[in-house]
Amino acid sequence: MRSLYHLRGWLLLLAILLLFSSAEAKKRKTIKVLQFNIWQEGTVIPNGYEAIADEIARTDADFVALSEVRNYKGTRFCDRIVESLRKRGKTYYSFYSYDSGILSRYPIVDSATVFPENDDHGSIYKVVADMGSHKVAFYTAHLDYRNCALYLPRGYCGTTWKKLPKKVDNLDTVLFDNAASQRVAAIRLFIEDAQKEIAKGHLVMLGGDFNEPSHLDWIKANRNLYDHNGLVVPWHVTKLLEKSGYKDAYRQRYPNPVTHPGFTFPADNPLVDIKKLAWSPEADDRDRIDFIFYHPYKGLKLKDAVIVGPQGSICRNKRIVETSNDRFIKPMNVWPTDHKAVMATFFLAQ
Structure with missing residues (x-):
């Protein structure tokens, strides 16, 4: 009889815990963010455009930052991709942009150009999306x-x-050349604009192909790996973001760049001649240049981060398979680009 009472007690406790967990789950919202360089709108790969739509649809991302939006032949890529996703049962909102783009599962209440594209020196755009109890200022770079x-x-x-x-092998030479780009100017404008959104109480997130690595990836522990040539480099863009309080989702989830390098470029793509994939054919130029950053926000918690794309990379003019501890969501079929995408999942209290 006593064991029966014990069993009933445990079952009651289990029921209470399940009820509590269910109530807590209802109080939080899941947010998925995807950074996706689409390589000239998928035009380099046969059926590349359809593959872009397929990959976005299956990730079910809430916010998508797109790189290499070109609006070829006078078309509006934003309209085309929204319609293609609608046919796949997914509702997204967007607006006209060039070079980079944004998709949002939530209605857009405002949009702006933060750093306009000029002579292919990059771009940054913003949307403010209404999630009901929260507003999100989402940026693409x-x-x-x-x-x-x-x-x-x-x-x-x-x-x-x-x-x-x-x-x-001279750090000053590397940093001088890096500073000659327009990347720093662009990210300073982002920080300035985003500060206004933070002051309004909005959640701020940024996805982008930075064309620049992270200072968290070029450290003492790997200075003799990946052809870093002995250098430990405080790369400008990520240092500026860190100084302004922003968190790198992938490095928050996986702080060790030796076990989890998280390379996003150059990705292997079996449908492309290796000559189009290897920019420095005699070197190991694998790097993480695609990022998702977020500013700390009450009730926001990073749950996960993962690489979306092939496990293969290009290294010294050869196709290789990564053996790191990075996790991959491998392509459904056709992979449309020479980058790997990155996705971060967050919990947000209601």
């Missing part, structure tokens, strides 16, 4: 691809991608 100083220690110019007489 595709930063300047020139003066891409990550190539210097690997023995290549970061503007012409021609091989240099020797690899650069």
